[in-house]
Amino acid sequence: MKLGIIGLGLIGGSMAIDLRRKGFAESIIGVEADSVNAAAALKIGLVDEITTLQECAASCDLIILSVPVGAAVRMLPEILDIFQEEIKNGNSCKKTVIDVCSTKEQLAKTVHYHPMRARYVATHPMAGTEYSGPWDAMPGLFDGRACIICNQEESSPASVHLVEKMYDCLNMRPIYMNAASHDVHTAYVSHISHITSFALALTVLDKERNEKHIFDLASGGFSSTVRLAKSNADMWVPIFSQNRDNLLKVIDTYIEKINAFREAIDGFDEDGIRSLIEDANRIKRIIR
């Protein structure tokens, strides 16, 4: 299997490591717009060569599009166009392309009527760290996590099967959902936690001007709550923008909850504070 990876950051790079190690990919071709990242990915050995999107799409059996979702919306139709060229040239096309982006609906709409739509599988592996770039790629990143596959009825069974096999190699559990539901549920669970973490960092940096105090007073608790605030703007700006409507609803609920704490604390209402905390503690049942 000749694998192409477009975007050699944390996700693309970590996939390269494990898919090569498990024998799924015999050779891996990379595409990377940032020349420093491209050179690093080659040097680390994530990929065997760096090429262009056109050449990658023309020569690989499976292409992983692991770029920020704003770029993915532009690149995905280009890749499907290249697939279509092969058909026009009288060849058959057995290639498959997947994306690994955190929002799915805009991508789904963009290629819904593309004649090669069936060769695309929309996926979202639920794994990552707050770091980015090929040097942060790591083995085992996906191990045991869930991977969402969206609108699989629009993809060809052969492409879906190949992608399921690939995620099985990464030891991921597949979950099937339509793109619109995906975006609702990821806003509710994943995207809002990035907003709360960015806002926490901004608050602490604003109120506590003495950076040494932040360092000294940061217990493990603060470090873990603010961890996501280190996340990359290139990745998160288009996610927040594309998932606007769902995010606004969950932000409004979040502001209500913060205000409930504010009121209870302001009114010396210890029973009210206790009942909010005990309600929140129910998360223990779900997240160990």
Added chain:
Amino acid sequence: MKLGIIGLGLIGGSMAIDLRRKGFAESIIGVEADSVNAAAALKIGLVDEITTLQECAASCDLIILSVPVGAAVRMLPEILDIFQEEIKNGNSCKKTVIDVCSTKEQLAKTVHYHPMRARYVATHPMAGTEYSGPWDAMPGLFDGRACIICNQEESSPASVHLVEKMYDCLNMRPIYMNAASHDVHTAYVSHISHITSFALALTVLDKERNEKHIFDLASGGFSSTVRLAKSNADMWVPIFSQNRDNLLKVIDTYIEKINAFREAIDGFDEDGIRSLIEDANRIKRIIR
């Protein structure tokens, strides 16, 4: 050294483990109101015996008050009263008592004029987890972290010296601060992160009624951001209540930051979102 620990939870229990292991305490006497926790602490071997607050304060050289701060405000004067009895009985008193609570000003005010004030040292070791109870006590919890010592000029040099030696045994860095500053800075850095995490748990539990979705869609990022929402109400209700004024200020700043995100997302203002995220990213310089 005969050590007394009042409150055998995560902090008291973890101190017991390391102070015995390092040879600082030859015997450890525990006081614990909850009979299940008391039996567990004995069974695990955290303490050699369980006794009453009165007997503990009368027989130990150093007493660690590791109970929620609401209880500490009641117990600390009782312990100093017992110290004073010894003086009244014509003996000298070389005992020391410390607390390990997360708010310091109310405790400081409560015993400011007590004749035995000098035998009390106010401390706050900046370590913990979201768990509580003697079974969650662990070795090395304090290793390499900061420990705040407040208003040390009100404590006798001998007591301060003993307490510094104890924290040195736990490999903690001492930081000196007055009680009022402590409460401002911990509100800014530590307490607000608990509020944001409780509110996140409430939001997700409210919006996402399907618990399986929460489990499936929770990447490592969500788990780490919501971790503190598992924290114990008995500990946090009195902290939020005692640190009300500082907390209200930092909650208001936090709501401003969340609203800034809301506005930028609502107005499709990608430059605005980017600039908020990049501002928040400055936390990387401080928290690795």
